Amino acid sequence: MNEGQHDNQAAPGVGVDLQDPLRRELEGEIRRAVEAELSEELGQESRDRVVTRLKAELIEEIQARVARVKAELEAEILARVIPAPAPREFERFSGNFRAQHMVLLLSCLILIITGLPLKFHEARLSQLFFDLVGGVQVSTLLHRIGAVGLIGVGVYHLFYLVAFREGRRNFLELFPRPKDVTDLFQMFRYFLGKRDETPRFGRFSYVEKFDYWAVYWGMVVMIGSGLILWFLETALQFLPKFAADIAREAHSDEGLLATLAIIIWHFYNVHLNPEHFPMNRTFLTGRISEAELRQYHPLEYEALMASQTVRQTPPLDLATVGPLPVDPMAPPTVGHGTTGPPGQQAP
Amino acid sequence: MAMRIGRVGLFFLLTGLLTLLLAGGAQAMPKCLVCHGKPSLSKTLPSGRVISLFVDEKQLKDSAHAARACTDCHSDITAIPHKGEIKRVSCVRCHFKGNPVGAPQKDIYLEYGKSVHGIAAAAGNAKAPVCQDCHGTHNIRPPKNTASQMNRAHIPETCGRCHLAVYSEYRESVHWKAFQEKKADSAVCTDCHGEHTIKSHQNPESMTYLTRVPETCSRCHAAVDVVGKYGIKTEQVATYGRSFHGIAIKYGGKAVANCASCHGVHDIRPSNDPKSAVYIENIPKTCGKCHAGANVNYAKGKIHIDPTKREAGLVYWVSLLFKYLTISVMVGLVGHISLDLFRRLRRRKAAHEP
Numbered sequence: 296m297n298e299g300q301h302d303n304q305a306a307p308g309v310g311v312d313l314q315d316p317l318r319r320e321l322e323g324e325i326r327r328a329v330e331a332e333l334s335e336e337l338g339q340e341s342r343d344r345v346v347t348r349l350k351a352e353l354i355e356e357i358q359a360r361v362a363r364v365k366a367e368l369e370a371e372i373l374a375r376v377i378p379a380p381a382p383r384e385f386e387r388f389s390g391n392f393r394a395q396h397m398v399l400l401l402s403c404l405i406l407i408i409t410g411l412p413l414k415f416h417e418a419r420l421s422q423l424f425f426d427l428v429g430g431v432q433v434s435t436l437l438h439r440i441g442a443v444g445l446i447g448v449g450v451y452h453l454f455y456l457v458a459f460r461e462g463r464r465n466f467l468e469l470f471p472r473p474k475d476v477t478d479l480f481q482m483f484r485y486f487l488g489k490r491d492e493t494p495r496f497g498r499f500s501y502v503e504k505f506d507y508w509a510v511y512w513g514m515v516v517m518i519g520s521g522l523i524l525w526f527l528e529t530a531l532q533f534l535p536k537f538a539a540d541i542a543r544e545a546h547s548d549e550g551l552l553a554t555l556a557i558i559i560w561h562f563y564n565v566h567l568n569p570e571h572f573p574m575n576r577t578f579l580t581g582r583i584s585e586a587e588l589r590q591y592h593p594l595e596y597e598a599l600m601a602s603q604t605v606r607q608t609p610p611l612d613l614a615t616v617g618p619l620p621v622d623p624m625a626p627p628t629v630g631h632g633t634t635g636p637p638g639q640q641a642p
Numbered sequence: 643m644a645m646r647i648g649r650v651g652l653f654f655l656l657t658g659l660l661t662l663l664l665a666g667g668a669q670a671m672p673k674c675l676v677c678h679g680k681p682s683l684s685k686t687l688p689s690g691r692v693i694s695l696f697v698d699e700k701q702l703k704d705s706a707h708a709a710r711a712c713t714d715c716h717s718d719i720t721a722i723p724h725k726g727e728i729k730r731v732s733c734v735r736c737h738f739k740g741n742p743v744g745a746p747q748k749d750i751y752l753e754y755g756k757s758v759h760g761i762a763a764a765a766g767n768a769k770a771p772v773c774q775d776c777h778g779t780h781n782i783r784p785p786k787n788t789a790s791q792m793n794r795a796h797i798p799e800t801c802g803r804c805h806l807a808v809y810s811e812y813r814e815s816v817h818w819k820a821f822q823e824k825k826a827d828s829a830v831c832t833d834c835h836g837e838h839t840i841k842s843h844q845n846p847e848s849m850t851y852l853t854r855v856p857e858t859c860s861r862c863h864a865a866v867d868v869v870g871k872y873g874i875k876t877e878q879v880a881t882y883g884r885s886f887h888g889i890a891i892k893y894g895g896k897a898v899a900n901c902a903s904c905h906g907v908h909d910i911r912p913s914n915d916p917k918s919a920v921y922i923e924n925i926p927k928t929c930g931k932c933h934a935g936a937n938v939n940y941a942k943g944k945i946h947i948d949p950t951k952r953e954a955g956l957v958y959w960v961s962l963l964f965k966y967l968t969i970s971v972m973v974g975l976v977g978h979i980s981l982d983l984f985r986r987l988r989r990r991k992a993a994h995e996p
Binding site: 413416417421422425429430431432434483485486487488524527528531532533534535536537538539540541543544545548549551552555556559560563568569 | 883884886889890892893894895933934935936937939940941942943944945947949954955956957960961964965967968971972975976979981982983984985986988
């Protein structure tokens with residue numbers, strides 16, 4: 296059956312080369328009809344059978360071609376109508392959130408640049424720095440400008456966490472959960488090749504949660520100790536001198552810790568990581584591609600897909616193109632079982 | 643050859659002349675002492691001040707200039723009775739570089755011209771000291787000589803002849819007391835102020851200019867072989883350098899405490915002396931010179947702290963806590979990054995291999 300079907304499809308009735316068995320059969324029939332001086336009825340019957348067979352084969356061939364062209368057209372139309380299957384993007388960080396990050400970034404930059412030379416005051420680079428900015432008075436002023444930025448964004452952030460729906464939602468997402476610990480262990484297993492997949496993260500992975508809470512802790516230590524040092528005379532009305540000494544030590548040490556964390560950890564995650572090099576732009580644009588969202592935050596992606604019907608250009612409904620005028624009710628009836636049923640056109 | 647003969651000839655000529663001069667001087671001295679040997683000889687200046695004109699022959703004989711004639715220095719005296727105005731002796735008549743009589747001369751003497759004394763003298767201040775005011779006149783001796791008024795043991799007294807108020811303050815200080823206890827390294831005026839280079843404390847080049855005080859004090863107080871000998875701690879300079887005061891002063895801070903701001907200047911006393919500015923009960927007052935509203939809280943806690951030493955108390959523990967916190971966090975983060983890169987490398991290798 297299969298062979299016959301294959302033969303039929305590969306030998307269109309356009310009169311080129313009918314393949315052997317069929318051709319031989321047809322030739323034989325024709326020859327017999329011609330040579331046998333058949334009766335009128337018999338001759339007519341024979342002619343009818345030939346015509347029916349040819350018709351059936353033609354239909355099959357047309358159907359196959361139509362199907363092929365249809366598939367090609369479909370692909371072409373899809374490619375044009377849904378322009379370059381626009382990679383979908385989602386908003387990861389709102390403008391508000393990005394503005395906070397930007398102020399934090401700039402403040403930290405000023406604070407680190409003007410703070411480290413104080414900690415490493417014996418280094419020659421520090422000498423160079425103070426010569427460049429014009430002495431310790433100027434660097435102190437710059438440091439306090441940075442401090443105003445840091446305190447400002449810190450206070451605003453607390454307000455944001457309470458007053459904005461988005462803030463409350465993010466805060467809940469940032470809250471540490473047992474899953475973060477298991478994720479960490481699974482990540483180590485993945486690193487060591489004992490797992491093929493990274494753990495599946497939600498909106499914030501344990502890495503991002505660590506970054507957030509590290510900054511939280513850093514802000515508390517740096518702002519707390521920094522205010523004591525800034526308003527030393529006021530602070531010493533209530534605190535003993537050794538408290539100011541502790542504040543100074545904590546400010547200096549936590550400053551270094553935060554700087555190292557930013558330069559080594561945060562820069563690796565955002566810039567140097569081969570996946571994002573030279574830079575993950577989400578902190579600027581706020582946007583994340585669908586592929587990245589699905590890869591790095593699969594749980595968030597799935598929740599998002601489940602909760603909302605994402606607006607999208609509907610896929611071209613091929614049903615509306617309508618059926619092709621093919622008569623499915625015309626099966627070839629010629630004997631010898633050499634032809635398969637119609638309607639086996641290419642999908 | 644001719645040149646050499648000329649020089650040798652000149653040498654003999656000069657030494658010959660010198661011998662004659664010395665012989666003349668030696669003979670001339672008694673002549674001068676006819677009048678100046680009388681203790682009562684004096685003169686009243688136009689200002690009304692009476693100055694003694696007595697010359698103690700014995701003193702002169704013991705001085706570095708024993709062999710000099712009176713007129714070697716008092717060159718403007720050519721006749722008796724003296725004519726005209728008698729000027730101050732000018733030491734540079736002999737004490738110049740390459741002088742033929744072998745009078746000592748070092749370049750550092752020339753710094754006097756830029757010193758506060760030299761500038762005042764050049765400006766015509768009659769009270770400004772010239773060489774003989776410090777080094778002595780008829781009693782002049784090399785400073786190494788314990789009888790010299792420029793010997794370390796006599797310097798405070800010599801300076802004090804003009805700087806009387808400072809001298810009386812200094813006599814209260816731990817430096818003077820230590821000196822009296824035969825601790826010869828203890829600071830006298832010149833150790834802090836310099837000698838020929840002495841400058842006003844308002845001159846940024848001065849050893850006692852406010853930003854240079856720590857450096858000046860550290861010359862002894864950071865040196866184990868100086869103050870260490872007497873059981874005085876040397877890390878106070880380093881701990882000051884690490885403090886905000888120390889860092890600020892190093893990088894151009896002006897309104898900031900140097901050593902003297904807290905410890906005092908000429909009357910520095912040990913911290914256990916109730917009169918000391920750094921005596922625990924005086925600390926609020928001392929800090930209050932700069933920090934408005936300073937109270938007893940300022941005295942709660944050590945001033946010179948080294949956070950790496952246990953004596954620093956809580957500060958030491960906080961420092962230790964942060965040290966280990968930083969190390970462990972960094973080990974964790976760098977470990978995480980390394981494992982991440984390690985895994986990426988392995989995957990990349992696996993992808994390249996069939």
